[in-house]
Amino acid sequence: MINDSYSDPNKVQLTEDGRLKHFLTTEGLSRELLTEILDTADSFISTQERAVKTVPLLRGKTVVNLFFENSTRTRSTFELAAKRLSADILNLDIARSATSKGETLMDTLWNLEAMYSDMFVVRHADSGAAHFIAEHVTPNVAIINAGDGRHAHPTQAMLDMLTIRRHKDGIEGKIVAIVGDILHSRVARSQIHALRTLGAAEVRVIGPGTLLPRDIEALGAVPFYDMKKGLADCDVVIMLRLQKERMQNALLPSEGEFFKLYGLTEEKLAYAKPDAIVMHPGPINRGVEIESAVADGSHSVILNQVSYGIAVRMAVMAMAMSGQQTPIITEENA
Amino acid sequence: MRYLHIANARVIDPASEMDSVTDVYIANGKIKAIGHRPDAGEIEETINADGQWLIPGLIDLGGHLPEPGYSQKGSIDSETLAAARGGFTHICSLPDTKPVADTSAVIKLILEKAARAGHTRVLPLGAMTQGLEGEQLASMYTLAEAGAVAMSNARQPIRDSYVLRRLMEYAATYDIPLFLCANDLSLSDGGCMHEGTVATRMGLAGIPETAETIALAQLLLLIEQTGVRAHISQISTRRAISMLRQAREGGLRVTADTPLANLIYTDASVTGYNSLYNVQPPLRSERDREALVAAVAAGELAISSNHRPHEIAAKKAPFSDAESGMSQYDFFLPHAMALVNRGELTENQLIRALTLIPAKVLDLNQGITEGNDFNAVLYQPAQEETVAANLLASRGHNHPLIGKTVIGKVNAVFIEGVQVC
């Protein structure tokens, strides 16, 4: 069989010596590299706690937020992360401008090249879009994937990993359950790859048959249809947001039935370990995937996730920019 | 009588089950003698075909010509030249042009342009429904009269079983063959690749195999009920093969073809989001591919090109945004020969799937036999060549072989005794 691979997405995002030069997906990255991202993010957390939250690391660099899909939250955390690295940031809401007039993605990219930016943070509705941009953009521009279709949302996954590492003292050996619409979730896919690489004992996905992809085991996750069985002995419960459209496309009958079966209540949370933590990438739908008592309760680390988000994004932006500047690191003297 | 003499070619002709090195003599566009010099007449020209094969001209049961309507993608001239160089003497053109081939005017335009270009012969397929919209019957009799050899739905949906039944009954009345694509749009809509592990990992919407098999079940039952002459175009799944086998065992007369790409590539090729491998029908799993190859080996399946040229912009986009289709005509025969070189098919099995079986579907007499028109290909099996974009005759550079090396070269193609390339 002729297996004709165009290019390994992981080769695209790494320099010759294995450092990040784009951040497109958590898939295929080594444990060492993922750990380095977390360690770097940790040191940015401490800078966020000081009076002056900025570091001069990316001073003079230009970061462009290229959002083809609307998202105020993610976009503003990237904006804040760039500013705290002292970079200049430009927000382009392409969703409402050129491409709605029919301009192709390639033409949009060519027009942007004239702006001499150093980094694009990209969110796009097509899986593989960030990869496409990384392959076709001028060299020396770093691409950070802020979410492409159903494929990947690597910065979200990494901030989730940081949360687990900080609140559960490491990811190794933990049992993690991801609950909800896995089928359409780029966050879930990125989380599964990262959890497996970082040594989670078991990654479970819980939801109705319509929302779990048939081949999810091939990615290394164990499917469950029942919350009681799925949450048994879990250290971490990650709830995914349920979008209203799922009811329209014959995937679910109603929010009520979903909440009855899969909504995280205190009763269901009791199936997990007593010190389990509850996470959610946000924004949360109270009463649909999670009840307020749990979202605001002692197990929830949802608000912490948000603050770690800035540190993780600062880390990947610094690392990717570094990889673009210096394709190979040679011996350096202090 | 003045003869063209082809000397010492290995003549491989599945129709007469011939495979031997011999001489062939051609005059007035027809094969006059094989293996012995004809008594009267003189030799006008001798081609020394030492080390080469002489095989019947390839027949394509389905390729997309971008004329009329898509001039940025190519023309009848460019694409028929590419087809000729690929080894085809005859190609069936699918009706999804612009305007759709649902009027005799479009059929005649295609035939005229092809004749003027003078490369591969084009056998136009007419549209089954008006505008290929799946609702109203097209004027099939008139289209056939104008030169359409069969009617096709070109992967466009038919509104429902009722319309499909009436289509078939009407075509059956006038013994018009139908080339039907099995595609249930409600299951395939929104999908851009085979639904499976690769699609899940890449987050791409998948087209399940049931999109083909459910539609095929509907087609087979209605073919049985109406008795229409039917050919199933472009199948891609293992399950479809067994359904066809079962139908034939039950006495149903039905033929089928699969695109070459589906015999060579699988969904694994999509890794990396290369839009080159965005094709319809989608490239499926290795299991499906193996079943398709086995069916070709068993003589149950023809091989078609599913050639679809595109301009660069159409393919330079994220995977699901790119237009589907691969340019296939250029280097077609050496490309197909990879299956033989890898030991998956014998020469005979491959050539049969590209010549004898399609000829039977179209009621053509294609073979290296005394008395037949000389439609043939001289092929050098050992020559290596690296495919570069500037070597393509097709204007569609969305060709998987660019930058790759192929083994084998089409040296000459003859149609009715005339060398067209």
Place this chain on the structure above:
Amino acid sequence: MNLPDIEQTCQELAQRLDDLIRTEQIDNPILVGIRTGGVWVAERLNEEINCSEEVGTLDISFYRDDFTRHGLHPKVQGSELPESIEDRHIILVDDVIMSGRTIRAAMNELFDYGRPASIRLVCLLDIGRRELPVQPDLCGATLALNDGQLVKLTGPKPLELTLA
């Protein structure tokens, strides 16, 4: 090339620092070491004279001026300083001073934490080759290296100097 005895140098430096603190009446100073060598030296000094409740650590990776040339240092560990350095007297400690750029970065970083009352610089070794107008207040030993030579401090116990 005679390398100085690090143990002895540290002890002497610690004594001189102690003298300095008393002479200039530096009230409640904080020792802050620059990663990684500077931290070892700072802790070693603190062992001798116990002048600081805790030793702060400063990672200057985010303040270096060579990001464009060398990228981000792979082993970023972060800085740890006491809650506030506002109005505090800082004794900044590094193992080797050469161009002066590390100290410049360290001072910029300190000022992003707050406004210290004063900063004094203590270096174990001065190997010259300044590129910026930065000088240590106290220095353990000077060393003149040949072209292309470098020194490396290993530690934390024992602290050892090698030529590279």
